[in-house]
Amino acid sequence: MFDKILIANRGEIACRVIRTARRMGLGTVAVHSDVDAGAQHVLQADQAVSLGGATPAESYLRGDAIIQAARDAGAGAIHPGYGFLSENPDFVEAVEEAGLTFIGPSARAIRAMGLKDAAKALMEKAGVPVVPGYHGADQDDARLSRAAEEIGYPVLIKAVAGGGGKGMRLVEHAGDFAAALASARNEAKGAFGNADVLVEKFVTAPRHIEIQVFGDGKDAVQLFERDCSLQRRHQKVIEEAPAPGMTPQMREAMGQAAVRAAEAIGYSGAGTVEFIVDGSDGLRPDRFWFMEMNTRLQVEHPVTEAVTGVDLVEWQIRVARGEALPATQQDLGLKGHAVEARLYAEDVPAGFLPAVGRLDLLEFPGDVRADSGVVTGDRISPYYDPMIAKLIVHAPTRSQALQRMGRALDVTRIAGLTTNLDFLAALVRQPDFAAGDVDTGLIERNLAKLKGPEAPGPEELALAALAALGLDGAAEDAGFALWQPLEWTVRMVVGGGGPAGGREVEARVALPGPQGAGGQAGTGTRARVRLAWVDPAEAGEAKDLLLETRGGQWWLDGRRLDRQVMRHGQRLTVTGRGSWILDVVDPLDRAGAGAAAGNMIEAPMPGLIRAIRVATGDRVAEGAPLAVLEAMKMEHTLTAPRDCRIAEILAAEGDQVEAGASLIVLADDDEADDAA
Known part of the structure; x- marks a missing residue:
């Protein structure tokens, strides 16, 4: 019997376990990384213990530290949540050897189902129908390729120790098998420490x-x-x-x-x-x-x-x-x-x-x-x-x-x-x-x-422009004195792509003075917003909107604009029925941003450079793989945006990079020749 449990996890599942434990009258202990020191599961638990570090390997995967934390906090049981150590039989055995209760299955049961190939063999013996496939121990490339041919394409390559779609690849043609196998093994090795795979028949009209x-x-x-x-x-x-x-x-x-x-x-x-x-x-x-x-x-x-x-x-x-x-x-x-x-x-x-x-x-x-x-x-x-x-x-x-x-x-x-x-x-x-x-x-x-709405409508764009100027409430709330007409021009990029990408819109915002065609100070604020897409190919007719405030909210044609706009730096988020991200363009940055447009492959998110697929001087075709970035437990292939040459490689395999980091410089053939 125990009256206090430690939750060996984070985020929503830790919070969810805490709610039930509290209702049952049990004490709760949270563990956390340095990054999660102020996280909600830490704040909601009765006690919290730091595991240090940032990555899972430095924190939530440290079974010995978690067991010691449970002992120190007086917890009699450990709930693993899901992910991390929840299906690690060695951790279960260590918990029990420490005299604690593991809230979950036995180590023997986890091992029985931990490897997909062995689990399928066990299920066949139990009379449970299994998908046709190869689950053997021979992991030679040629043996696996031959198995795929015998099963018949399309097939699925799946990590035997996997889950959550990691280490899984759909292969529809024999010519794609070798590359898919290498990618699946690499991802499986990184996620589970086990590169073994199985090959199964892919059901063409599958339901899960x-x-x-x-x-x-x-x-x-x-x-x-x-x-x-x-x-x-x-x-x-x-x-x-x-x-x-x-x-x-x-x-x-x-x-x-x-x-x-x-x-x-x-x-x-x-x-x-x-x-x-x-x-x-x-x-x-x-x-x-x-x-x-x-x-x-x-x-x-x-x-x-x-x-x-x-x-x-x-x-x-x-x-x-x-x-x-x-x-x-x-x-x-x-x-x-x-x-x-x-x-x-x-x-x-x-x-x-x-x-x-x-x-x-x-x-x-x-x-x-x-x-x-x-x-x-x-x-x-x-x-x-x-x-x-x-x-x-x-x-x-x-x-x-x-x-x-x-x-x-x-x-x-x-x-x-x-x-x-x-x-x-x-x-x-x-x-x-x-x-x-x-x-x-x-x-x-x-x-x-x-993929959601491709572009915000005029109402959202107008509100975003007002927010960019600090006018998303009434103008008087923003500290503007309306004794004379005021006018601004704002340029925004729709899609959160920054000045180098996305669709650009120009908004001209005018606040008439007391003698202007719109309103009088003290009786509410009116704003005339003229919207036009910057690209002539999609501009069409400019949109003119006349908005007014009532009770600190903007209205248009007798309708309250039920939208919220949040600004964080130069980024605007408009939410309502749909959500949109816009970047306010700084005209001083435009020249510098345009100089490198299209010539730089950048990291789309923080991650680990798993592979560089090209060398300086290589000619590559549009869509060719350039590098593989591992982030959020998944591999992402960065490809060439056009036919070009590789001018310079700025990153190496094994590098940990931040979002926006420059990785590879591209050049057209004539540029590369000039440089040579």
Whole structure:
């Protein structure tokens, strides 16, 4: 028995565990890196212990330091959350050897499912259907290539120790196999310390449906399914329960298979059995196959909690304290429909690149569940996953749940950095998804329409221009004396791309004096804003808007402009139904920025230079790989923007670089010849 637990994790999952532990009357201990010293999970816990460092290896992966922290704080148990050490059997054994309780499965169960190849062999023995593929120990390139040919393309290369889409590559043609294998192995080695892979048949109309299981070391129950088919880069974006189109027969077959899997390894605690389902002809009991078992709590567990009424963290704690399963299978049922959306700091148009920075504003609607580990003023660090929050809604029907989620995303307010908020809002309204016609390729097929609004409208641009001048409230609030007409010109780049990229708009803002055609001091403020795109090819007609303030807010044509504008340095974030980032152009910087435009390959985010693919003097074609940057646990390939020569290489493999760091200098052929 224990009355205090240490949470060996950070962010939203640590905060979520703390909430349940507090409700159960248990004391809580947080651990943190130097970067997270002021993080929300630290502030919410009863005690906090510093692990030092910044990277996971220097902090949250230090099992010995975490165990010592638990001892020093008087905690009798450790909850691992998910990620980090949650599926590390050596850590589980060390916890138990220290006389502490690990709130999760046994080391033996984790090892049984830890390597995908061995897990699939075990599942076959337990009567659980598995995907056709090669799971052998021979990791020779030629053997794996031959296996792919035997299975038949397309195939998936997957890290045997992997998860979260890392070390996974889809290969559709034999000629692409060698490069994909090398990339998958490299990413797997960096993420898991194990470069071994397996090769599986890729299901062409796949759905990702998983079953939540819970065991006490002997018996297990299943808490029904979650559909996690909406993915990008093999990482889940939106999850829901129950799965669209699920039949009683299919649910029974999958549930029984999941329970067999859990009981085959004597599973204790919360776990998830993941299946790949062929959805080309509806959901059929003979068309689902075991992929892997996650021997931990899942990120998407709140949707199961919403439809079953179960607190899975409470169940974890109770079973870890020696209690029997809190419910029998007959006690469990489904009620309504739940949807979860993962809100990330990432640049969707740039290929979902992770973003870092300060959250100048973060507000969620009060009528939905928002699991988050950050608040306004916190920073998204380059050292950890860039998740901001999970929004979870529950309603009697799927259509009502999607409607609630759409509204929740519309009224969520975020400023200060780029996020996938607009992408999520578009995704929940995508016609195929709304109709329940889902598979793992839906996002990729519809990506062009899901990237959110391409440009802000005149209302957003006008408010941004006013904010750039300090006039986003009434002019009198900004300290301007309106005894004479005032006029300014502001140039802004839409898309947060800086002066070297994006679409540029010019806004001429005029505040008429008391004799002008607009208003009088003391009776409210009027502003005339004239907008025009700078590029003649897209300029069209200039837009003229006449805005006025009422009660400190701007109105247009009798409508209150329900938008918020936040400024951080030269960057503006406009939020409303949609969000946009604009950079205010400093005319003094324009000449310098233009001189290097198009000639410099820069790091799009902080990261590690994993590989340099070119040498000085090389001629490369547009789209050719130049360098590989590892950031946020993923590899990102930087490519040539045009046919050119490599003039100079400024970075080396193994360098840790900051966002915007110059990496490679490009030159056209004639420029390179002149330099020679």
